[in-house]
Amino acid sequence: MDNARLKNMYQEMILEHNKSPRNFGPLDCHTHYGHGKNPLCGDDYEFFLDIKDDVIESIGFTGDGCAISKSSASMLTTMVKGKQIGESRKLSETFLDFILNEGSNESLGKLKIFEGVKQFPVRVKCATLSWRALEQALLNTKHIASTEA
Amino acid sequence: MDNARLKNMYQEMILEHNKSPRNFGPLDCHTHYGHGKNPLCGDDYEFFLDIKDDVIESIGFTGDGCAISKSSASMLTTMVKGKQIGESRKLSETFLDFILNEGSNESLGKLKIFEGVKQFPVRVKCATLSWRALEQALLNTKHIASTEA
Amino acid sequence: MFVKEKSVTTLNKKMDFPVLNTTMRGNRLVYLDNAATTQKPTSVLEAMNHFLTKENGTVNRGVYYLSQEATKKCDDSRKSLKTFLNAKSEKEIIFVKGTTEAINLVAYSYGELMKPGDEILITELEHHANIVPWQQLCLRRGCILKVAPITDDGHLDINAYKKLLSEKTKLVSFCHISNSIGTINPARELVKLAKEVGAKVLIDGAQAVSHLKVDVQDLDCDFYAFSGHKCFGPTGVGVLYGREDLLEKMPPFMTGGDMIETVSFQSSSFAELPRKFEAGTPAIVEIIGLGEAVKYMNTLDYKEIQNYEQKLLEAAQEKLNELDITLIGPTHTKAAIVSFVMNAVHAHDVGTVLDMEGVAVRVGHHCTQPLMKRYNVSSTIRASFCFYNDMEDVDALINGLKKVKEFLG
């Protein structure tokens, strides 16, 4: 049944990021921190950002969850690394608007592949979780203790 | 509709006792006391008994309620006045068995007219209330303060 | 004017309610116990039946179809209720078992924020559900229960109410409409007065939702409680509306699954609103049924209904006054609920004879013993009308009462 819909959600790239997540692991030193958690299904991720002069110089994440949430977290890190805060926020907004509403997928680049998730309404929050955590991290202006402290 | 069933319950004698209850009013002096109360419909009666040498010399009741409960209380007083405790208990048992189960109505005398109530299951407790209060009063061995005290 | 008259006299909704089309004791059923529970329209019954036969599943945690659908339907129901009550947010809609649980929830949970000496003000009109939970709270926390009296004509004594309000008053709780005698309280005014002394206000809306349009923001109350079964929905479900900031501050009432965020044996943290107050598997099919009842109510024109019900009420009161009865309570500013005693015939006997005619009324104290005491009666006969009643129902009541007189008068 419905193989097409499943294949559409579990795209190769998603499965690949799920197996080998990028930027996985905490940062030695970070200036911003975000925590995304879905108590109902147990998805739980922490994001560590090192922001200098308005630019996300470095980003890492830890945690566990389903293929959608993990690949979303992984791809998020690759997308925002090196970007300015404003640009990252904009990307986040565009992505959420694309997933939650009928927003355009232009300017989303490879994030477009999450299109298939929209056919699985209960899985949508798996795709959005890490972006929510990013927004939270970017709001967080005060420095957070580095993991070394 | 169903006039027959109604007439069968609201027998002349029942209506007559309801209008002119016998032994209505408290006793100046009593040795036993019983209280019957149905909080759901508001029936509420108090029984005052003066028992000497095992005989119910005098009995009175106060309170208010529906035609069935009031006539039942009134007829109860006329039936047990002058009877021994044992006899009264026996009468009570026979009456309750008649109303609640398939018990015989022999030896019930004019109490037989409550037969019609059996066709109105929710009204059965109206007919039994005062008999329950009587049983309670007869259990009550200690003297109760007279109303004059 | 003519058009209005017409619509008023032709309002006929009986066909929507299967029970009303059954016969009773050989007559058509004359259902006049709507203050106890209302009948349910076909649409509600069908929504429940459809769910149970085709889609039954649990909510919240399932990734499978049935559970997703159930979750969506319950969410939709909450959305409908938010709009229906004009709440600001869905977080303010808590599903409970009924009005009684709603008031107990506030008494237990908001009660935890109250201190010895704090005062709770209720009125003489209240249902036991809006009396006893406060008495128990007073016993638990040393608070003081005050009661605003009514005047002989069954309306709240506003001056006395004002005098009882003070900065000690922390909570005021009153019924929107009295279930027993039909009084419609001037809710907005009462809320305004209570707010002036800084008190929070709960409105017991059990009787109101089926009779008038409720707007919690317009009323400006802090809590609003009602039962599904009294507004065309099923038993086993009701709603507590609560102002979000207050609900946030309140500790949970019942605890268990679905209302927690994380649990360890050391401690637990609680979920966001509204789930914080909804422990355990919700009354799923009942919530769906209530959602459908809201849809039904949304098709009603409350103005029209109020006009119509008032016509029924006036006719009933007029005809009752020709009989040997005494009306209890107000004669104006009241919902279509009449409470009366028949001179020389006990309410219970009246009920039985009416039942034989297929006329269903309530006799007793209507869970308002203090109010009965106020009027020095132990019980009344209460006929409570709904928009699906009609003049024939009024006539059936009157004819039944004549018969009572014949039999027992």
Add this chain to the structure above:
Amino acid sequence: MFVKEKSVTTLNKKMDFPVLNTTMRGNRLVYLDNAATTQKPTSVLEAMNHFLTKENGTVNRGVYYLSQEATKKCDDSRKSLKTFLNAKSEKEIIFVKGTTEAINLVAYSYGELMKPGDEILITELEHHANIVPWQQLCLRRGCILKVAPITDDGHLDINAYKKLLSEKTKLVSFCHISNSIGTINPARELVKLAKEVGAKVLIDGAQAVSHLKVDVQDLDCDFYAFSGHKCFGPTGVGVLYGREDLLEKMPPFMTGGDMIETVSFQSSSFAELPRKFEAGTPAIVEIIGLGEAVKYMNTLDYKEIQNYEQKLLEAAQEKLNELDITLIGPTHTKAAIVSFVMNAVHAHDVGTVLDMEGVAVRVGHHCTQPLMKRYNVSSTIRASFCFYNDMEDVDALINGLKKVKEFLG
């Protein structure tokens, strides 16, 4: 032997349950989330529908036909439950909203009789509904919560349990069957041990009633709690069995109409059992539905069902072991509930793929976070069987999991 085998493999009840005969995503529905909620047989649906379309009325105070019938039906339901559980008296059957309310009722009400330093003993297997209410009670009254551990194979560590019992232990509460991993607790033995130190015992029977014959006198427990929706009845109703003498001593939990004897503004006195604990309009149609579910369960041969379910369980476990999965919890003395993780695939993804095959399983922590932690997993895939499942359902699960492997492995 042959005859038994035959009856075991031919048990087929699917026809009794309308939902099981729907198609799902083009396949027949394979419903394996019975621990969350069970489906309802036609007889239950018809009883509810009949009541709502023909007889709907409220209970207790009405002298009219509809109300009398409703009252009688609810009374009959209570009688059926008394017999079903082998309680001594109908006074011991309290209708509540579900297991969660039942446990909260005991925690609030029996909790009032507890003192600082009193201990409550639960187990590591418990559902949040049997953890959080006790934590809250401990916070309210200064009691201490103790937790009996399980062994790696998912059974209660009886020695540890014994050691934790002392004369300080005032209440012991454990599940009859674990909803998460299926463990069947040796309830009688656990009760006996608890009684030796004078503790009262509550059994959370939410999962047990659909799988085995419950006899509260034989178990000798003080309280037994379960939900209607988990044993073929509707949502919105459940039962708390309580020993009469204990219930008599306990203060009421929720208060309001129907549970009082007299109310004045000074004080109120409470009604007799069971009404003392049933404030407000009961969940009438749900109570009627539950009564009908009991009738249905009375037609079942529990021995046969247990045999049958064990066959399904064995087959499922055997076939699962051939896949790349890890079973969590016990392998014997367990109900037909299997909990597992798939190596390298997250439970959530498994659930989605299975759903696409029309196979409904639960993924997550099953409201047993501490137990998940014990096994060092954040979630499991749980397939919970009922007697209406069959070998085809087992095969559908296995095939679905193979597909998961294909897609995501």
